[in-house]
Amino acid sequence: MIVKKLRLQRGWSQEQLSQLSGLSIRTIQRLEKGQTPGLESLKSLAAVFELSVTDLQGDTNMTTYDIDKKSAHAISLEEQLAFSRVRKIKGFYAHLIQYSVIIPVLFGINLFTNPSYIWAIWPMLGWGIGLVVHGLRVFGVIKLFGPEWEKRQVEKQLGRKL
Template identity: 30%
Template sequence: MTTDDQHIEELETQATAEDELRRKAITRLRKRADFRTHVFIYVLVNSLLVVVWAVTGAPFFWPIFPILGWGVGLAANAWDVYRPDPVTEERVQREMGRLRP
């Protein structure tokens, strides 16, 4: 392989790594935007349910069920978006080492 071929291969590798990084960044930004939308709808809908409860004068606070149930889903979504330890190549290699007999 000539020096020019090696240089071209290095540039292609850098471009591929840069493209992958860009793809990951876009995915992360989309997840965060989707999460903000999810929180907004959660607050809006559950606020409406609390208003309905207050207007009807029901003695039991029944909106607690959708608030808690949906809240579990919202917490799972938050964990997916903001978890502190994404999967890295180092972690993959370490796990592969554990799986080897």
Template identity: 50%
Template structure:
């Protein structure tokens, strides 16, 4: 995650950094999400970001927490939380856009094939409910499965 922080601090897009480092954009995306990278790749990124290779290497060797961003000495807990939150919001917006595009295509298909019966309402309601629940979860409208619930479940699993 330190790569992402350094990239954003320098105002670079993923495409720009990847091109400058001589790696693919997809490789950079994977590294920013916590995937392992070869020392050569990390050296190229460190050179472009004008940072110490050992800082990037250290992050690669630290164990990641499950379902979380990898811990890093370069990120504060607040920065990690903010990045996770932004990633969740981005996921929700992507889900909402996919829903809208598919529903428009289904509506057109419905109108061209059987305009007398609007069957498109059923998938729109079903998937729309899923998008709404996703949004409520991301924006914490109803925090049913929040931090306290997670702690109770962990204690339950550990027999405490």
């Protein structure tokens, strides 16, 4: 997580960090997802970020390096939530792109193989409903089974009143 935060603070893409550090993009992706880096990877990243290897190793206990204050502190809950929201939005857009590519292909197959019956409308409608629900949940319109519901259920299971 610290690698991602440091990269984003500098406004670099994963490709740019890969070029600067000499590591592969896949390695950068793995490190940003929490995989433990090897010593050589740590050395390369420490050189690029102008930090010591020990500052980068602090990531194992969820610490991060603040460039302005030059001190280690815990990654805030707000930052974790922001990363989570961005991942959910990214997932929705990936879903939308898949839908936008596959549905026309299904219609093409349908029209090529059996133009008398338009069966491709059924996957379009079913998947479309799923896509709409996904979008409504990601953008906060539908809050069914969201954090508030989970909190109420936990309190209910513990026998506490809200």
